[in-house]
Amino acid sequence: MTSHRRSESGFSLVEMVIAMAVMSLVIVAFYALITTLVRQWASMQGQMEVQQQPRVAAGRIVAEIRQSRDFVIGSGGNSLGLVKATVLTADVAVGATTFSVEDASSLAAGRPVVLVSVTSFEQATVSSISGTTVTISAGLAVAHKQGELVRRAQSTLSASASSGATTVSVASGSTFATGDFIGVGNEGPLTVSNVSGSTLTITPALASAHSSGEVVQPLGAIFTLAGTRVTRNGTILSAAASSGATSVSVVLGSVFAAGDIVAVGSEAPVTVSSVSGNTLTITPALTSAHSSGEVVATVLADVTNPPSLQLFSVVQSTLSSSAAVGAKSLCVASVTGFNANDRVQVDRETYDTTTGLVTQPDRANITSIGGGCLTVDWGLNTSRAVGVIVRVNAISVNLMTSQVNANQQTQQVNLTSKATPRN
Structure with a gap:
C-alpha cells in the first residue's frame, strides 16, 4: 500500500523575509501607538499638575474672601487685604466674660473686638483666647445672639494724612499693635511698625492723601504676589x-x-x-x-498674574457729587467697568463709639448707566458725600502658572475666580 505524505519542509527564505517584514511593520506601528499614548498621558498628567497649584491657591483665597467683612486692594493689584470676621456659636448673656466663636484666628489678645447686631454693636477688650473661646476683660453690657458678627474693632483718622506720610494719627491707638496689617480708607495693605499713643508708624508710606474721619481697620489676612x-x-x-x-x-x-x-x-x-x-x-x-x-x-x-490682568481686581470709583437719602442716581468719577445688573456697594461699614450704632454700606443693583451716573434699584439709606467709594461687590482673582512637562512642552493655565465678601 502506498503512503502519501505531505512535504515537511519549512518556510522558504522568501517567505521568512516577508513574514519578518510584516511583523516589523506591526511592531513599529504598535510602538508608535504606545509612544503616542505615553506622550498624551504625560501631557494630561502635566496639565493636571499645572492646574492644581492655581486651583488650590484660588480656593484658599476665595474661601477667605467669603469670610471677610471688607477689603483693600494694593497698588497694581498685587496684594489683597481682608478684614476678617467670625460669628458667635452660642447665645451670650449679660455680664458674660467669655464667648465662643466659629473661628478665633482673626482676633488678638489685648486688642478690642466688636460684637455686631444689625444696627448696633458692643466693644470689648480680649484678654485671652483658647481655641474658639474668647475671654474679655469686663462683662458684656447687653445679651448677644448666636450668629452675631464678631471682628476686631476699627478706628478712624483723628487728623488728615498727606501723601507720602509714614505716620498717621488715629482716634484709638490701643486698637492696634506693632505688626498689624491695616487699611487706611481704601488704601493698603500697610504694616504697623510702631504704636506710640495714638500715632501709628506705617510702611510703606501712604500713596494718597486721606481726610480726618476715614476708617482705619486691622486686616486679618494679606495675600501678596512676590515674584512668581x-x-x-x-x-x-x-x-x-x-x-x-x-x-x-x-x-x-x-x-x-x-x-x-x-x-x-x-x-x-x-x-x-x-x-x-x-x-x-x-x-x-x-x-x-x-x-x-x-x-x-x-x-x-508658585503662580503669577496673567498678562494684562491684575492678580486682584475690583471695579470701583468714587462719587463725583453728593447723594441724598433715597437717591437712586449715583454720579461717579468713572463708569468704566460697571455693567447693568452689577451689584454695587456704596461706602463701607463704620462704627460710632459714641452712640454704639453701626452705619452699614448701601447695596443695590445697577439698572442702567448713562451720563456718568449709575441708576440703581434701591434708594440710599444714608446720605453720602463726594469721594465716597462705589464698587462692585465682587473681587476677581486672576492666576497663571506654567511648567515644562515630561515631553519638554511648556503648559500654561490661566484661572479666574470671583468671590463676594459676606454682607
Whole structure:
C-alpha cells in the first residue's frame, strides 16, 4: 500500500523575509501607538499638575474672601487685604466674660473686638483666647445672639494724612499693635511698625492723601504676589535674623503651624519644623541676614498674574457729587467697568463709639448707566458725600502658572475666580 505524505519542509527564505517584514511593520506601528499614548498621558498628567497649584491657591483665597467683612486692594493689584470676621456659636448673656466663636484666628489678645447686631454693636477688650473661646476683660453690657458678627474693632483718622506720610494719627491707638496689617480708607495693605499713643508708624508710606474721619481697620489676612509666588502674610520679624539661623522670632507665632512652607523676606521658602510661642524653628537654615520688620509669609503656590490682568481686581470709583437719602442716581468719577445688573456697594461699614450704632454700606443693583451716573434699584439709606467709594461687590482673582512637562512642552493655565465678601 502506498503512503502519501505531505512535504515537511519549512518556510522558504522568501517567505521568512516577508513574514519578518510584516511583523516589523506591526511592531513599529504598535510602538508608535504606545509612544503616542505615553506622550498624551504625560501631557494630561502635566496639565493636571499645572492646574492644581492655581486651583488650590484660588480656593484658599476665595474661601477667605467669603469670610471677610471688607477689603483693600494694593497698588497694581498685587496684594489683597481682608478684614476678617467670625460669628458667635452660642447665645451670650449679660455680664458674660467669655464667648465662643466659629473661628478665633482673626482676633488678638489685648486688642478690642466688636460684637455686631444689625444696627448696633458692643466693644470689648480680649484678654485671652483658647481655641474658639474668647475671654474679655469686663462683662458684656447687653445679651448677644448666636450668629452675631464678631471682628476686631476699627478706628478712624483723628487728623488728615498727606501723601507720602509714614505716620498717621488715629482716634484709638490701643486698637492696634506693632505688626498689624491695616487699611487706611481704601488704601493698603500697610504694616504697623510702631504704636506710640495714638500715632501709628506705617510702611510703606501712604500713596494718597486721606481726610480726618476715614476708617482705619486691622486686616486679618494679606495675600501678596512676590515674584512668581503668592503668599499669605502672617506676621513680621520681631528681631533681626542672621545668615545661618535655624530659628526666627516673629510678632505673632500663632498664625503658623509645624509643616508650613514660609518665606522670610525675599528668601527661598523654608519649612517650619516647630512653633514655640513666637519662635519658629525652620529648616534649612537661612542663607542671608534679615532685618526686624521683614514679612514672614506662608507660601500658597508658585503662580503669577496673567498678562494684562491684575492678580486682584475690583471695579470701583468714587462719587463725583453728593447723594441724598433715597437717591437712586449715583454720579461717579468713572463708569468704566460697571455693567447693568452689577451689584454695587456704596461706602463701607463704620462704627460710632459714641452712640454704639453701626452705619452699614448701601447695596443695590445697577439698572442702567448713562451720563456718568449709575441708576440703581434701591434708594440710599444714608446720605453720602463726594469721594465716597462705589464698587462692585465682587473681587476677581486672576492666576497663571506654567511648567515644562515630561515631553519638554511648556503648559500654561490661566484661572479666574470671583468671590463676594459676606454682607
